[in-house]
Amino acid sequence: MKTTVISLTEDTIRFIVSGINNAFANTLRRTMVAEVPIMTIEDIFYFDNSSLVADEVLANRLGLTPLTTDLDKYVLPEDCDCNAELGCPNCRAVLTMDIKADEDIITVYSGDLVPDDPDTAPASTTIPLAKLAPKQAIKFEAYAQLGQGKTHIKWSPVSMCVYQNVSLVPVEDKAKVEECIMDCGDAAEMVGDKVKVIDIQKFESCKRCRELIPRDAIMGNLVPDEFLFTVESNGALTPKRIVTEAVKILKKRLGELTDKIDADDLHSPISDFDFTRPEERKLYSDGSEDSDEEEVGTTGDTE
Ligand SMILES: [Zn+2]
Numbered sequence: 001m002k003t004t005v006i007s008l009t010e011d012t013i014r015f016i017v018s019g020i021n022n023a024f025a026n027t028l029r030r031t032m033v034a035e036v037p038i039m040t041i042e043d044i045f046y047f048d049n050s051s052l053v054a055d056e057v058l059a060n061r062l063g064l065t066p067l068t069t070d071l072d073k074y075v076l077p078e079d080c081d082c083n084a085e086l087g088c089p090n091c092r093a094v095l096t097m098d099i100k101a102d103e104d105i106i107t108v109y110s111g112d113l114v115p116d117d118p119d120t121a122p123a124s125t126t127i128p129l130a131k132l133a134p135k136q137a138i139k140f141e142a143y144a145q146l147g148q149g150k151t152h153i154k155w156s157p158v159s160m161c162v163y164q165n166v167s168l169v170p171v172e173d174k175a176k177v178e179e180c181i182m183d184c185g186d187a188a189e190m191v192g193d194k195v196k197v198i199d200i201q202k203f204e205s206c207k208r209c210r211e212l213i214p215r216d217a218i219m220g221n222l223v224p225d226e227f228l229f230t231v232e233s234n235g236a237l238t239p240k241r242i243v244t245e246a247v248k249i250l251k252k253r254l255g256e257l258t259d260k261i262d263a264d265d266l267h268s269p270i271s272d273f274d275f276t277r278p279e280e281r282k283l284y285s286d287g288s289e290d291s292d293e294e295e296v297g298t299t300g301d302t303e
Pocket of ligand 1: 088090092
């Protein structure tokens with residue numbers, strides 16, 4: 001396996017991994033999306049909310065506000081030995097808000113959140129959360145905790161995480177192609193008598209390149225074991241940290257699997273498997289247990 005970083009900015013990393021198959025590439029992608037933990041607001045105690053935005057809606061917006069995360073400082077609540085419902089300083093950070101509109105209408109932004117821990121602060125301070133008319137106010141205390149994207153997407157560290165095959169296309173007029181891709185940055189490079197299209201979208205955004213190497217040629221020469229990853233952070237972690245954490249998690253998982261194989265412990269019985277019969281399932285509950293209007297799967301007469 002070989003890894004080459006193509007570009008790295010404050011929020012995005014692009015890198016090539018060769019010598020892996022599609023399944024492994026997707027495993028790495030899914031680990032970044034759903035397993036790398038970040039801090040996000042989970043519990044909120046309102047003391048005042050006279051804005052037009054309902055408590056639940058405001059809570060949803062706050063939950064989806066990315067917070068910078070120091071992974072070395074906090075542990076996942078399930079791994080913490082405090083066992084407290086609202087956590088302890090090892091597994092949660094506190095953010096507060098106390099804002100009131102005086103004479104003018106004001107907009108409340110993510111930057112109005114006051115973090116107790118400066119390392120757990122809004123990644124962007126300009127996300128609008130609500131508007132306050134004169135005399136309206138919002139006051140609350142919020143608890144952020146580590147979590148994973150597989151529980152709720154608000155805990156996913158990426159706003160984009162994709163991969164695509166690179167393409168190795170044989171060319172006839174090498175000099176002409178070489179001259180063109182020189183101007184196209186890191187979208188392609190020459191490898192012997194072939195042009196290696198690293199970033200297909202970026203390559204095709206150049207009209208001259210597109211005419212020299214048509215799309216059919218690119219798609220017909222995809223390299224099956226070489227992928228370009230594009231990972232964009234939502235601001236909670238650096239893009240580099242997202243990738244390294246995902247690799248760490250994968251390594252740990254594979255270590256656990258190796259231990260199980262060595263101990264011949266691969267056939268543990270399925271437990272805690274509770275099958276819900278379809279007719280008992282409800283689309284949603286309005287809280288009244290005896291209403292059966294929302295039941296799904298009933299086959300009763302409709303008269
Ligand atoms: Zn704790």
